[in-house]
Amino acid sequence: MSTEEYLRKIDEVIAQGPYTDTWDSLCGHPTPVWYEKGKFGIFIHWGVYSVPAFGDEWYPRNMYRKGSRENLHHVETYGTLDKFGYKDFIPMFRGEKFDPVQWAELFQEAGAKFVVPVAEHHDGFKMYASELSSWNAAEMGPEKDVLGQLKAEIENRGMVLGASSHRAENYWFFNGAREIPEADVNDPQYAELYGAAAGPTRDHSNIYDNTPTQEHMEKWLVHTCELIDKYHPKLIFFDWWIQQYAWKPYLRKFAAYYYNRAVQWGEEVAIDSKFDAYVHGSAVKDLERGQLDHITPDLWQNDTSVARNSWGYTIGNDYKKTSDIxxxxxxxxxxxxALLLNVGPKSDGTIPEEDANILREIGRWMKVNGEAIYGTKYWKVFGEGPTVVPEGHFTDTYEKNFTSEDIRFTSKGNHIYAIVLHWPEDGEIHIRSLGNDMKLLKSSICDVELLGTDLHPRFFRNEALDISCGRIIEPGDMPVVLKITIE
Known part of the structure; x- marks a missing residue:
């Protein structure tokens, strides 16, 4: 199907409704119940950039930027850019040990409820079978429909499949090569992979400057609609550059098409977007490596990674502690x-042992404490304590030294879960939000249970709810959950 034919198909689906490509209509789309209940998902950055495994997943951009660390490394390791361009990594990207069964079993063991592979990153190489571009993993490199194989195993285990598209950024991702005449990016025969390699000439965060061409935006729309038509993902994740003002009509069209197709499928779906690319209420707000300092009634998401330095696999990744995650x-x-936690597999298709160990440790904690996470709602206040969690993108790597006074709350039915972020040595907990002034809780407390034990500790409701657990748990970095039952 040509681009023009697909665009006509998109218009036909939108005309059938029930959603139109207007903000008023799109803001009426509900957040999926599975998303609100699931809370925890796995993000996967796996692509050609895992072959050099240097710097981060922006290696393909930076290798064409004269004088950059990646550029110097590339020339020294692989040769000049007229001899060895990014496309030449594709035959080396074999994925010979890729096992979707092992991946899905690991994600299930971690306690994930949804999985979001990157279907196409900024580099323009698709990790799925496409009729619109031959630059894809089913025809090149691994010669496997990675997304399709993962879909089968993920859904067989009761998890939800999503997909991430970063195709918008392909417009400018390789533009550094325009200053290197001999670079392969400048050869028209590779334009489908490398994209326009045009602007932005200035700050690519400027939402009014550096407008992409109509051709690029139409192809983005068609390619992204092909992705949902072939694989029916229940979540589509977009990276940041689509907040650029020129994208707005195309974002609306995509959402209307996607939401209408989901109605036809009988499925609940969602779009994740950053900043204000989508109008508030029409999609789920995502903060990259970021958090909020308050409760919001609308579901939001923090997408982050097991490594601080990169989303994709690199040699010597700087890993976070599991307890911090x-x-x-x-x-x-x-x-x-909700938390979307990224792992970066190696080019051979194996998940690094460091990533896997983190996921297994999360899974062990979830087996004991998952009832305080899955299917819960926020309580009247998110928590209490002296430690400040800063709000905004790129804030979740800040050092936070939580104390035993730092407590977070979730709720389910007639239970309040008080999650103590740093367990005290003496096992004495004081929860001021549940004190006898009854400002926040006017119900009676009839039981307190320490999850993971048989202990129902003594408690007294004074200025604070004072709970005496003794030394049954050793102090450590992992949060501990108190299940409080009210009448």
Whole structure:
């Protein structure tokens, strides 16, 4: 199907409704129940950029930027850009050990409820079978329909499949090569992979400057609609550059098409977007490596990674502690958020042992404490304590030294979960939000249970709810959950 034919098909689906490509209509689309209940998902950055495994997943851009660390490394390791361009990594990207069964089993063991592979990153190489471009993993490199194989195994295990598209950024991702005449990006025969390699000439965060061409935006729309038509993902994740003002009509069209197709499928779906690309209420707000400092009644998401330095696999990744990731998960959920945690597989298709160990440790914590996460709602306040969690993008790597006074709340039925972010040595907990002034809780407390034990500790409701657990748990970095039953 040509671009023009697909555009006509998109218009026909939108005309059938029930959603139109207007903000008023799109803001009436509900957030999926599976998303609100699931809370925790796995993001996967796997692509050709895992072959050089240097710097980060922006290696393909930076290798064409004269004098950059990646550029110098590339020339020294692989040769000059007229001899070895990014396309030449594709035959080396074999994925010979890729096992979708093992991946899905690991994600299930971690306690994930949804999985979001990057279907296409900024580099223009698709990780799925496409009729619109031969630059895809089914025809080149691994010669496997990676997304399709993952879909089968993920859904067979009761998890939800999503997909991430970063195709918008392909417009300018390789533009550094325009200053290197001999670079392969400048050869028209590779234009389908490298894109326009045009602007932005200035700040690519400027939402009014550096407008992409109509051709690029129409192809983006068609390629993204092909992705949903072939694989029926229940979540589409977009990276940041689509907040650029010129994209707005195309964003509306995509959402109307996607939401209408989901009605035809009988499925609940969602779009994740950053900043104000989508009008508030028409999609789920996403903060990259970021958190909120307050509760919001609308579901939001923190997408982050097991590594601080990169989303894709690189040699020598700087990994976070598992406890820090779980603490972020708890804080996010207490504020009505979900956590999308990224792993970066190696080019051979194996998930690094460091990534896998983190996921297994999260899974062990979830087996004990998952009832305080899954299917919960936020409580009247997200928590209490002296430690400030800063709001905004790129804030979740800040050092946070939580104390035993730092507590987060979730709720379900007649239970309040008080999640203590740093367990005290003496096992004495004081929860001021549940004190006898009854400002926040006017119900009676009839039981307190320490999850993971048989202990129902003594408690007294004074200025604070004072709970005496003794030394049954050793102090550590992992949060501990108190299940409080009210009448």
């Amino acid at each position: 779980i603490l972020d998960l708890v804080d996010v959920v207490s504020k009505n958020g």
